[in-house]
Amino acid sequence: MATIYDVARRAGVSITTVSRVLNGGNVRAKTREAVERAIAELNYVPNAAARTLPSGVSRIVAVVVPDISNPFYSELVRGVQDVCDRASYGVMIWSTDGRAAKEASCLLELSKQRVDGVLMVRYLADQSVFRLFKSLEIPLVVVGRAPDEPAADSVGTFGTGKALRALIAPLVAGGRRRLAHLAGPEEAVVGMIRRQQYDAILRHFGLEARPEWVADGGFTREGGRKAARKLLAAADRPDMVFAANDMMAIGLIEAAEELGVRIPGDVAVVGCDDIYVAGLLRPALSSVRMPKYELGQRGAELLLERIANPSVPTRHVELEVTPVARESTMIREE
Amino acid sequence: MATIYDVARRAGVSITTVSRVLNGGNVRAKTREAVERAIAELNYVPNAAARTLPSGVSRIVAVVVPDISNPFYSELVRGVQDVCDRASYGVMIWSTDGRAAKEASCLLELSKQRVDGVLMVRYLADQSVFRLFKSLEIPLVVVGRAPDEPAADSVGTFGTGKALRALIAPLVAGGRRRLAHLAGPEEAVVGMIRRQQYDAILRHFGLEARPEWVADGGFTREGGRKAARKLLAAADRPDMVFAANDMMAIGLIEAAEELGVRIPGDVAVVGCDDIYVAGLLRPALSSVRMPKYELGQRGAELLLERIANPSVPTRHVELEVTPVARESTMIREE
Numbered sequence: 001m002a003t004i005y006d007v008a009r010r011a012g013v014s015i016t017t018v019s020r021v022l023n024g025g026n027v028r029a030k031t032r033e034a035v036e037r038a039i040a041e042l043n044y045v046p047n048a049a050a051r052t053l054p055s056g057v058s059r060i061v062a063v064v065v066p067d068i069s070n071p072f073y074s075e076l077v078r079g080v081q082d083v084c085d086r087a088s089y090g091v092m093i094w095s096t097d098g099r100a101a102k103e104a105s106c107l108l109e110l111s112k113q114r115v116d117g118v119l120m121v122r123y124l125a126d127q128s129v130f131r132l133f134k135s136l137e138i139p140l141v142v143v144g145r146a147p148d149e150p151a152a153d154s155v156g157t158f159g160t161g162k163a164l165r166a167l168i169a170p171l172v173a174g175g176r177r178r179l180a181h182l183a184g185p186e187e188a189v190v191g192m193i194r195r196q197q198y199d200a201i202l203r204h205f206g207l208e209a210r211p212e213w214v215a216d217g218g219f220t221r222e223g224g225r226k227a228a229r230k231l232l233a234a235a236d237r238p239d240m241v242f243a244a245n246d247m248m249a250i251g252l253i254e255a256a257e258e259l260g261v262r263i264p265g266d267v268a269v270v271g272c273d274d275i276y277v278a279g280l281l282r283p284a285l286s287s288v289r290m291p292k293y294e295l296g297q298r299g300a301e302l303l304l305e306r307i308a309n310p311s312v313p314t315r316h317v318e319l320e321v322t323p324v325a326r327e328s329t330m331i332r333e334e
Numbered sequence: 335m336a337t338i339y340d341v342a343r344r345a346g347v348s349i350t351t352v353s354r355v356l357n358g359g360n361v362r363a364k365t366r367e368a369v370e371r372a373i374a375e376l377n378y379v380p381n382a383a384a385r386t387l388p389s390g391v392s393r394i395v396a397v398v399v400p401d402i403s404n405p406f407y408s409e410l411v412r413g414v415q416d417v418c419d420r421a422s423y424g425v426m427i428w429s430t431d432g433r434a435a436k437e438a439s440c441l442l443e444l445s446k447q448r449v450d451g452v453l454m455v456r457y458l459a460d461q462s463v464f465r466l467f468k469s470l471e472i473p474l475v476v477v478g479r480a481p482d483e484p485a486a487d488s489v490g491t492f493g494t495g496k497a498l499r500a501l502i503a504p505l506v507a508g509g510r511r512r513l514a515h516l517a518g519p520e521e522a523v524v525g526m527i528r529r530q531q532y533d534a535i536l537r538h539f540g541l542e543a544r545p546e547w548v549a550d551g552g553f554t555r556e557g558g559r560k561a562a563r564k565l566l567a568a569a570d571r572p573d574m575v576f577a578a579n580d581m582m583a584i585g586l587i588e589a590a591e592e593l594g595v596r597i598p599g600d601v602a603v604v605g606c607d608d609i610y611v612a613g614l615l616r617p618a619l620s621s622v623r624m625p626k627y628e629l630g631q632r633g634a635e636l637l638l639e640r641i642a643n644p645s646v647p648t649r650h651v652e653l654e655v656t657p658v659a660r661e662s663t664m665i666r667e668e
Binding site for chain 2: 021022027032036039040043044060068069071074075077078081085090091092093094095097100101102104105106108109112114126127128131132135221250253254276277280281282284
């Protein structure tokens with residue numbers, strides 16, 4: 001049976017280089033090809049010795065996200081992967097559905113597996129699982145800091161309230177007064193924050209607050225569609241909707257089409273996140289652009305720094321968001 | 335420091351139940367809440383003993399996909415997660431960017447971690463890494479079987495050629511003759527297969543084959559946009575394009591908008607996969623609907639069966655695809 005030495009000999013490289021190729025490290029394309037060819041030709045199976053080369057360190061980080069099928073998180077993970085690729089770290093992804101039990105079991109697994117650090121997208125407002133994470137003493141970076149949580153490196157955003165006001169102001173100037181909210185779940189930090197931003201917008205423009213204009217769409221497209229059906233079928237139909245994320249806004253666009261409600265003619269729509277399809281939808285969706293890729297990128301950088309030097313002081317990075325006005329808010333003055 | 339016994343006592347349940355909650359198992363919502371409350375109140379940190387409860391089995395499966403930011407794979411992963419949730423298995427996701435080195439390093443990790451089984455979406459045509467996977471003797475299910483690969487349980491699709499003919503026939507009947515192909519990379523199994531299907535379509539309808547009408551878009555939106563710019567700027571511009579996946583078709587739609595090329599007026603477009611946004615794009619994209627969720631679901635079922643009973647004979651499941659005609663192919667006869 002072929003060994004890593006045979007592979008190295010055939011490829012004309014050192015075993016460290018073979019190991020680096022196997023671990024996804026930085027190797028010139030030509031060298032990588034030679035090593036991969038040697039692996040294939042020798043039908044080489046890495047053995048235990050090879051597995052722990054070069055240093056016995058796993059060089060794996062884990063990313064914990066609530067929902068990998070939401071492009072927000074897959075764009076964020078892309079940023080993590082690009083940074084980790086360059087540093088020869090592998091990335092393991094866990095998608096928890098935003099459920100405490102899944103977060104907890106994921107934490108348990110991470111404590112058993114050999115993982116060098118964790119990038120956790122904070123989802124639940126409840127802190128019990130998060131505290132478990134902290135107590136593991138694995139290097140940890142949090143995306144989306146909640147103000148009350150224990151100290152940990154974090155990457156977050158600022159400016160969402162301002163961006164929302166910029167998108168809603170022309171609608172109010174055009175005569176719209178009835179602003180509804182497609183909300184995230186109450187147990188989610190971001191759901192809570194968006195709801196506060198919605199309330200702040202109502203106050204800012206002196207708009208009426210009505211309980212029936214707030215519907216929980218669970219942050220998913222399907223949930224957004226169901227919640228939007230209720231909002232759009234109400235007797236006193238809202239003429240603007242702020243959706244706490246774009247996936248729910250997509251559900252709203254579908255519901256509007258089903259019900260023959262025109263966007264923005266009857267109802268203007270503002271999403272949040274600016275996922276990659278927002279500009280391609282019919283109508284193109286106005287949204288608040290979250291720096292998704294950069295959140296992952298900066299988060300991974302902080303994490304790798306923390307892994308390299310555990311005694312670095314705690315850092316908090318905040319990235320600015322920007323409003324993106326598209327067709328779904330382009331009304332003529334009424 | 336609180337133990338699992340303290341948590342069980344406070345929640346009024348057995349330690350097996352606490353363990354099941356921590357491992358994401360099936361527990362009534364009320365019981366789960368009580369356990370989570372007890373964990374939070376006691377600030378409980380699972381210890382090594384608790385970690386190996388109830389049986390020392392990890393109950394983790396890994397899913398290996400080329401690109402988690404492509405909704406095709408995130409919908410597939412959703413199907414895997416739903417099946418695994420019900421069976422109390424955790425799901426770990428690895429996204430390899432379709433690179434042999436990353437597939438190999440991912441394999442190395444899986445051999446080190448405690449993983450009960452692997453669902454691998456076959457990407458590379460080259461079989462060296464795949465052979466490594468097989469040699470690990472971890473239960474393995476492959477999504478997207480290539481005809482020449484070693485025996486393993488697999489889930490695949492059939493009927494793509496037929497679906498494509500159904501979508502292209504009305505275009506040919508309407509006078510279109512110049513069919514281009516936004517291709518996947520040659521090293522990818524699916525890229526190869528789609529290219530063969532493109533060639534078969536040309537033959538079926540007696541259309542001309544021209545090398546400059548085939549451009550590699552790397553299966554990504556950005557790659558699709560770049561490749562489409564070339565196709566659409568060609569002197570003898572194609573009047574139909576078959577994109578090997580929807581992400582590249584989205585890039586094509588963007589390129590067409592930049593260049594002032596009308597879809598379907600100037601160029602009709604057929605995608606492949608029918609990702610969730612296909613019907614919401616402008617223009618709504620005609621596509622071949624792959625049973626993404628079902629591929630993940632059936633794949634996970636096969637894998638859990640294989641884990642439970644390693645001596646089950648090898649199974650191959652094939653799911654049918656269907657054509658979905660939307661605006662991007664709705665031409666008036668010319």
